[in-house]
Amino acid sequence: DLVAQGMDRVFDPTKIKAVIDHVTPAKDSKTALQGKILRDWARRHGIKDFFDVGRNGVCHALFPELGFVRPGFTVIMGDSHTCTHGAFGAFAAGVGTTDLEVGILKGVCAFKTPHTIRINLEGSLRPGVTAKDVILALIAKIGVAGATDRVMEFRGPVVSAMGMEGRMTLCNMAVEAGGTSGDCMPDMTTVEYLWRFIGPQGEHQYSSKEEALRDYQRWISDEDAPYDSVVNLDCSALEPLSTVGYKPDQVKTIRELKNTKVDQVYIGSCTNGRIEDLRQAAAVLKGRRVAESVRGIVSPATPQVYAQALQEGIIQTFMDAGFCVTNPTCGACLGMSNGVLAEGEVCASTTNRNFYGRMGKGGMVHLMSPASAAATAVLGTIANPEDLK
Incomplete structure (x- = not known):
């Protein structure tokens, strides 16, 4: 859009970070073209912090891991889960394309006083x-x-x-x-x-x-x-929870959802794809196997997380349990690749949204922690680690 308007420029290439993460590697010609457009733009403007296939990860895990977010920073991205970076004492918000264009051009963004x-x-x-x-x-x-x-x-x-x-x-x-x-x-x-x-x-x-x-x-x-x-x-009385229905505020205890069958378990995303999350899940899976009726998929959120999980033996634990280990990607979370659900299928997921059709048309998503997702994979029904004892 900026190119079409004759405004193909950036305010400061050192303050712009770019990554291909939602569908990576490309799954078809359309996503390949999207990647090429971003790749060419980054090269044209000397964007040093552009993370292409092989270096890329889920942006909200990758950028903090690389030290890009600090207390007092203002961060905008064209993704609603940019709010993640507020964990560092930053003001971080997802914005629409117009605000993102202004940010790229001028280095500013207008907000109502929140x-x-x-x-x-x-x-x-x-x-x-x-x-x-x-x-x-x-x-x-x-x-x-x-x-x-x-x-x-x-x-x-x-x-x-x-x-x-x-x-x-x-x-x-x-x-x-x-x-x-x-x-x-x-x-x-x-x-x-x-x-x-x-x-x-x-x-x-x-x-x-x-x-x-x-x-x-x-x-x-x-x-x-x-x-x-x-x-x-x-929080003292909280117990492991899961969403039900198609809104993130529709929540029940895992205990209330026992015997709810699932077809897929997905562990990853900008919510729960970091090394601490994989450790939690691996601790549950150690010495156990995924139920015959379930396919398990794990996507470490960044190459560094993947490498650390390899070094710690976590990847081997997932593979021994019968999980498919994929590259860092957002693909399954938004129903685009690496774990899309078929109509009528149910997924226990460590992602952040359970909207209707979020991970595939007609699919149901139950949001839960990595430990609960791992236990669910073993039993084939919604569970928490206590149920395996």
Whole structure:
């Protein structure tokens, strides 16, 4: 569109990141052409951070992994799950094509001043309960429109105890409650994750982790900050959850869904395709096999995650269990490749949307954690790891 309008330029090639992730490698001539257009554009403008086949991964896992997102950054992308990056104390939002074009041309984006909902995640998580269960419980509580045009600020001891992977899972699904962005306050966990990029061995922004933490404090909300509303969720009694129906706020406990048969189990995506997620699933699958009636598919979210999973023996565990291991891609999540459902089929998935036809026309998707998905694969019916004991 920019080429057609005679505006084929970029404001700063060093601040633009591009990746082919939704269908990769190309599955047909149309997606091959889309890849070629992006490839040619990136080369034409000297976009150094363009990630083509072989280097590419799911963008919302790849970009944080490469240190591109920092506290205080403003991040826009043409994908609704851009809210993931708020886990670092950034303002990150998915935008439409017009706003994206303006961002590419001018380096700016206009937003209505967003109001903020403070989400206090209280208590502590029981063994087997994960960030995915927490965000499903929250969406069930406030509804799919409960945070429309709002920033969801995640606070409390449950967030503090999470690693960056768990925080990214929380923020990733803020949009499923209507949120513009999710947000976590930067702390030492954030600093530790970013240290190889911001410390002496990287860009040398900071000489010590304590110095970085002090600087990042400016991005933490004031104690007397005004909020549009406050939502409290006691997480101590939570148990593994799954969606039902075709909306992310339609949620039941795994216990209530026992004996619900599935045809496919999918583990991956920008929600749950990181190394921590694969470790959780592999721990359940170790020494077990996928049920004869189920096909299991796992897609590590980035090449680095794939390589680490290989090194740790996780890929072998998945293969021994009977899973198909695919390259990093978004394909199955949006029903385009690498795991599309047939009409009437049911999938237990670690993705983020269960809309009608999301993973294939006429298919049903149950969203759940990697551990629950792995247990479901073994039994062939919706389950959590406790059911395997």
